[in-house]
Amino acid sequence: VWQSVPLAPPDSIFKLTAAYKADTFEKKVNLGVGAYRDDNDKPWVLPVVKKATQILLNDESLDHEYLPITGLAEFTSAAAKLILGPDSPAIKEDRTVSVQTISGTGANHLGALFLSRFYHWNGSPKIYLSNPTWANHHAIFRNVGIEPVDYPYYDPKTIGLDFNGFIDALKNAVDRSVFLLHACAHNPTGVDPTQEQWKAIAEVIKAKGHYAFFDCAYQGFASGDLDRDAWAVRHFVEQGIPLLVCQSFAKNAGLYGERVGALHLVSVDQDTAKRVKSQMSVLQRSEISNPPAHGARLVSLILNDAGLFEEWKRDIRTMAERIKEMRRELRRLLAEELETPGNWDHIERQIGMFSFTGLNGEQCRLLTEEGHIYLTGNGRISMAGLNSRNVRYVAEQIDRVVRR
Ligand code: PMP
Numbered sequence: 001v002w003q004s005v006p007l008a009p010p011d012s013i014f015k016l017t018a019a020y021k022a023d024t025f026e027k028k029v030n031l032g033v034g035a036y037r038d039d040n041d042k043p044w045v046l047p048v049v050k051k052a053t054q055i056l057l058n059d060e061s062l063d064h065e066y067l068p069i070t071g072l073a074e075f076t077s078a079a080a081k082l083i084l085g086p087d088s089p090a091i092k093e094d095r096t097v098s099v100q101t102i103s104g105t106g107a108n109h110l111g112a113l114f115l116s117r118f119y120h121w122n123g124s125p126k127i128y129l130s131n132p133t134w135a136n137h138h139a140i141f142r143n144v145g146i147e148p149v150d151y152p153y154y155d156p157k158t159i160g161l162d163f164n165g166f167i168d169a170l171k172n173a174v175d176r177s178v179f180l181l182h183a184c185a186h187n188p189t190g191v192d193p194t195q196e197q198w199k200a201i202a203e204v205i206k207a208k209g210h211y212a213f214f215d216c217a218y219q220g221f222a223s224g225d226l227d228r229d230a231w232a233v234r235h236f237v238e239q240g241i242p243l244l245v246c247q248s249f250a251k252n253a254g255l256y257g258e259r260v261g262a263l264h265l266v267s268v269d270q271d272t273a274k275r276v277k278s279q280m281s282v283l284q285r286s287e288i289s290n291p292p293a294h295g296a297r298l299v300s301l302i303l304n305d306a307g308l309f310e311e312w313k314r315d316i317r318t319m320a321e322r323i324k325e326m327r328r329e330l331r332r333l334l335a336e337e338l339e340t341p342g343n344w345d346h347i348e349r350q351i352g353m354f355s356f357t358g359l360n361g362e363q364c365r366l367l368t369e370e371g372h373i374y375l376t377g378n379g380r381i382s383m384a385g386l387n388s389r390n391v392r393y394v395a396e397q398i399d400r401v402v403r404r
Contacts, residue, residue: 012135012376020374028372029390031381034353035256036221036319039387044319046254048311052301062297067290069281071100071262075296078303079262082226083216083247085234090266097277099284100291103261104217104248108140110263111213111244113283114276115178116144119211127213128169128179130154132378134187134215137180151179154189159346159358161191170204179205183216183245184229185352188380192222192351198232202239212236212243220252222352224320226313237266249299251353252316258295323353326386333395340399355381363401371397 016032038044056062070076076098080091090096101107116125125146129137130153138148151173152165170179181201186192193201205212214233220226236243249260263280267273284290302308331347334340347355359367359379367373373394375381386394 016374016376019368023372023374025372027390027393029374029385029394031373031375031385031394033382033385036251036254036323036353036384037387039322039389041385041387041390044254046312046315048302048308048315049253049255049298051311052298052308055301056294056297064293067100067293067296069285069290070098070277071291072293072296072300074304075260075300076100076262078300079247079249080264082303083219083230083233083245083264084237084266085227085230088234088237090237094270095267095273097263097265097267097273097280099263099277099280100296101246101261101263102288102291103250103256103259104215104246105136105140105261106259106288106291107246107248107261107263108137108215109143110280110283110287111246111265112141112144112146113287114265114280115211115213116146117283118276118279119178120176122174122176126177128173128177130166130180130182130186132188133180133182134217137215146178153186154191154356156358159191159356160349161193161197163193163197166193167200167204170201170208170210173208173210176209176211178211178213180213180215181232183214183219183233184231185218185222185354187217187352188354188376188378189356190350190352190354191356193232195231195235198235202232202236202241205236206239206241210241212241214243214245216245217248218251218352219247220313220316221320224317224324226252226316242266242268249295252319253299253302253312254319255295255298258298259292260295260299323383326383326391327355329388329391330386330395333392334398338395338399340395340402342402353382353384355383357381357398359398359401363398363404366401366404367397371400373397 020030080098126149127141127146128151129148131150141148151169152162155162219229222229244265247262250256302312327348331344334344357379361377364377
């Protein structure tokens, strides 16, 4: 029966990783990875996660029963406080709906599914996505019958934000459109609006009655400060803009494979929240029945214990600082030591795991074929793939391909 099924192309990032693994060159570098690596190029289990794991192991009261459909309540309520802020009016007024999801991807899916069923679309269901965005966004929305539409975001001329293009798109979209916004550390560009720009974006969104679909995969990981990285979301809540937030603990807690995340929808009142939650439960039940327990228990322990929470903040700073250090060093090598043609300030100005280098497709191809440096053809590099031993080699290879 399946003979007519066409072969799907392999995922580009996984393809890159496979090519890197097969390469036997000693100085090869993988700048495609979407996961943190320490200075020895190894995955890092956060010390606070090790400690929390030990606590769980010693807890005789735990079992393997199912969690409730909407997840572990101690986890979802603490996670809501983490992103919206402990004093958020949305939490105080009990009008936030929080559901535990299969990490950030699952939150995006559940949010998209809920919108596809219940949003009052002004025309056919559409979501505005930044150009470019995390590639999975397109598939996630298409899967539930919502058509992705690009809005201008990245300006290759400045290797920065196309602020005017973004604002114009917000103004020109029909009222009550849905816009997906990266809360911080935009993937794949590393280019975020400033707080002043966020204020202007919020103003137009509010005036137009648009819906803000926030995706927050890097809280704390971006700047090293959990509150600073949540600033845009909290500002939108203060402005009374209707929104939801997809939250992931993959990066900031290093819990990639544990799939810990949540979807938080801020509604207008308690009664609406109750009805929304009931429908989300119905959707969740038919998709996953109930979310996995282990990772949520770990994060719940960390968020609800003042001591562990402080330790977590230290671990987050360790990761964010290492990434920033690599940004500084790569910029310094290119701009000051090698005097590579062009301006490299954007490397330090950008934030989070990824950086858009501004290298073109041909330069990326040469980096891989001649330098054994693996990166996506759009010039995106993962800062986590850099470390004190390979950053000079990477800078020298970039210098070489740029001078060609
Ligand atoms: N959104 C964005 C923008 C991301 O970069 C990621 C991770 N690559 C995710 C969502 C989801 O990741 P996860 O499902 O592992 O939490």
